[in-house]
Amino acid sequence: MRKTDRKKLLWGISISIAAVAAVIAVISLHARGERFGEIRSGIEEALDTLPKEYKDVLAADHELLEAAEAAEKSKDNAVAESVDEAEKEPAGRLAGGAGVPVDPTQKLVALTFDDGPSMYTEEILDLLTSNDSRATFFMVGYNIEKHPERVKMVLDAGCEVGNHTSGHKDLSDISRSAIESEVYDNERLLNEAGAEGELLLRPPYGLTNDTVKEVVKRPMINWSVDSRDWKTKDAASTVAEVKKNVRDGRVVLMHDIYKSTVEAVKELIPWLKEQGYRLVTVSELYEARGEELKDGHVYRYTYSAAEYADNIKNR
Numbered sequence: 001m002r003k004t005d006r007k008k009l010l011w012g013i014s015i016s017i018a019a020v021a022a023v024i025a026v027i028s029l030h031a032r033g034e035r036f037g038e039i040r041s042g043i044e045e046a047l048d049t050l051p052k053e054y055k056d057v058l059a060a061d062h063e064l065l066e067a068a069e070a071a072e073k074s075k076d077n078a079v080a081e082s083v084d085e086a087e088k089e090p091a092g093r094l095a096g097g098a099g100v101p102v103d104p105t106q107k108l109v110a111l112t113f114d115d116g117p118s119m120y121t122e123e124i125l126d127l128l129t130s131n132d133s134r135a136t137f138f139m140v141g142y143n144i145e146k147h148p149e150r151v152k153m154v155l156d157a158g159c160e161v162g163n164h165t166s167g168h169k170d171l172s173d174i175s176r177s178a179i180e181s182e183v184y185d186n187e188r189l190l191n192e193a194g195a196e197g198e199l200l201l202r203p204p205y206g207l208t209n210d211t212v213k214e215v216v217k218r219p220m221i222n223w224s225v226d227s228r229d230w231k232t233k234d235a236a237s238t239v240a241e242v243k244k245n246v247r248d249g250r251v252v253l254m255h256d257i258y259k260s261t262v263e264a265v266k267e268l269i270p271w272l273k274e275q276g277y278r279l280v281t282v283s284e285l286y287e288a289r290g291e292e293l294k295d296g297h298v299y300r301y302t303y304s305a306a307e308y309a310d311n312i313k314n315r
Helices: 003-030 034-047 052-088 121-130 141-146 149-156 176-193 210-215 235-245 259-274 282-288 305-313
Strands: 107-116 136-139 160-163 250-255 277-279
Touching (some): 107 121, 107 282, 121 149, 121 259, 235 250, 235 259, 259 277
Parallel strands (some): 107 277
């Protein structure tokens, strides 16, 4: 055979080898199942009739393919593991919330503390944390300025920070511009202290009117159980008032500015847990029971577990 003819033959074989190798690579990487095995076996049987040099090339190609497949499998496993880890993390909640999923079939109650932060806030947080419980703290501007570090302290404890206005004025008795200042100036102050995003508002004294509902573009949270700690300043009376009126889905009003409230909380948290309640933030309470908090609306309580189950059944 002439030298030029031999070169042409070898060149043709090389091109054929490359083409068949490419086919095998595509099939190896993308095909699955028994059909792939049949196709590949047929190709390899046909290749048995080719020269040894071709088989050597094919063997080398197989090694490359196996390495590529191993790398792809390792990558897939890494992605799957990262997805699994992400799914273990709780989904985010509203700004300032704890971000921990809550079982809606449990008895739930939201303790709320107004007018802080104060010298007693940290002690209440310790009681909540040691009992695997959370609460919402509606903070007022003049005390935030005194204790700005306690905003982050509340968040770090897994609790929720809410807005209680700058100066604790009756929003229903002031101008539109004054309402905006009371609400949004305090929200900015809380944002600067670490409570990110839009925050739930508790109107001072629980008072609102149509103007307040129009101006305030935030959900407003009042209460359905008043502990009257602000009036009696007596731990035993505070405990008795909550025990008498608490129900599943209720929001409890308290204040973290009284020593007597700290003493009441020491008894109330373990008692509520013994009664089967899980203590959650306001945002967690409403989200668990499937009730969307809307801007400009006032809320006092939400569905009980039984009512929630009926709602699901009737959808």
